[in-house]
Amino acid sequence: xxxxxxxxxxxxxxxxxxxxxxxxxxxxxxxxxxxxxxxxxxxxxxxxxxxxxxxxxxxxxxxxxxxxxxxxxxxxxxxxxxxxxxxxxxxxxxxxxxxxxxxxxxxxxxxxxxxxxxxxxxxxxxxxxx
Amino acid sequence: xxxxxxxxxxxxxxxxxxxxxxxxxxxxxxxxxxxxxxxxxxxxxxxxxxxxxxxxxxxxxxxxxxxxxxxxxxxxxxxxxxxxxxxxxxxxxxxxxxxxxxxxxxx
Numbered sequence: 001x002x003x004x005x006x007x008x009x010x011x012x013x014x015x016x017x018x019x020x021x022x023x024x025x026x027x028x029x030x031x032x033x034x035x036x037x038x039x040x041x042x043x044x045x046x047x048x049x050x051x052x053x054x055x056x057x058x059x060x061x062x063x064x065x066x067x068x069x070x071x072x073x074x075x076x077x078x079x080x081x082x083x084x085x086x087x088x089x090x091x092x093x094x095x096x097x098x099x100x101x102x103x104x105x106x107x108x109x110x111x112x113x114x115x116x117x118x119x120x121x122x123x124x125x126x127x128x129x130x
Numbered sequence: 131x132x133x134x135x136x137x138x139x140x141x142x143x144x145x146x147x148x149x150x151x152x153x154x155x156x157x158x159x160x161x162x163x164x165x166x167x168x169x170x171x172x173x174x175x176x177x178x179x180x181x182x183x184x185x186x187x188x189x190x191x192x193x194x195x196x197x198x199x200x201x202x203x204x205x206x207x208x209x210x211x212x213x214x215x216x217x218x219x220x221x222x223x224x225x226x227x228x229x230x231x232x233x234x235x236x237x
Contacts, residue, residue: 003228016140017172017203024199025227028220034228123227125234127140 002033006121008114009044011128018128019047019070025125026085027077036085037117038074039109044128045089045099048074048106071103078105090114134165136226136234142173149174152237153183160190167193169223175200181212188214195222 007026013019022038029036040047047070056067068076074087092111094100102108118124137156143149156166168187170177175196177184184194195218201208211217227234 005228017200018140021140021171024220025224028224029228032221032224032228034224123232123234125138125227125236127236 002035003122004035004037004120005029006037006039006118006124008118008124008126009038009040009047009128010126011042011044013040013044013047013070013128019044022127023073023077027080030081030084034084036081037088037121038085039088039090039114039117041090041093041114043093043097043099045094045097047071048087048089048103049099050101050103052103075103075105088113088117132163132165134167134229134232135159136167136169136229136232138169138171138223138234138236139174139177140172141237142176143180144176145173146237148237149177150183152235153187155235156187156192157190160187160192165193166191167195167226169195169197169218169226171197171200171223173200173204175204175206178206178210178212178215181210181215184215185212188212195226197223 007022009022026036026038052069052071054072056069078087087106088109090111091108137152139152141149156168160166188194195216198217198219208217
């Protein structure tokens, strides 16, 4: 039976492959018929800003290859999951970092909802903290 | 009361001294009679280069998994996986994470 999973993505997302791990886990959890909430805080709120566009800047050693941006990957995941996944970002973190302009499908939520949603989920895992 | 812990390590030993602490936590919890699973992802898979600590955990009854994707992304050889250590991926990690009454810890 499907359960609910809350994945908190905290910390600098480009410091490691944390974003990749989060996306892999979220995708697999949906595949296993669970309900997934991804909540980003700090600079992880920048992963889904509109300004990123659909592709990353060109790669000088693979000029003709288009690599999807994190925003495009999140958008694809949201579409593919068909309502079994929510991507939420912390309003406080977004306001502080100028990342309020988010791509469609991503919802900006007040910070106190973090703890509410974390508590409400069957399983909560916060990635990126000590 | 016996509990089940999933300790997910994402950092390499050269990145953070807390990696050793997490392994030690697993060891101590196991000594306390709890069921422990350690899952290595991201840079934590570099621990395969000096597997004595992982083998020690396995010897104590800790289930140790390593993420095949993280191994491949770092050009490591999955054949170097010592006996008793399981090679897995996101499906295994999610299955372990979503198992009823499991307490997950991320580092």
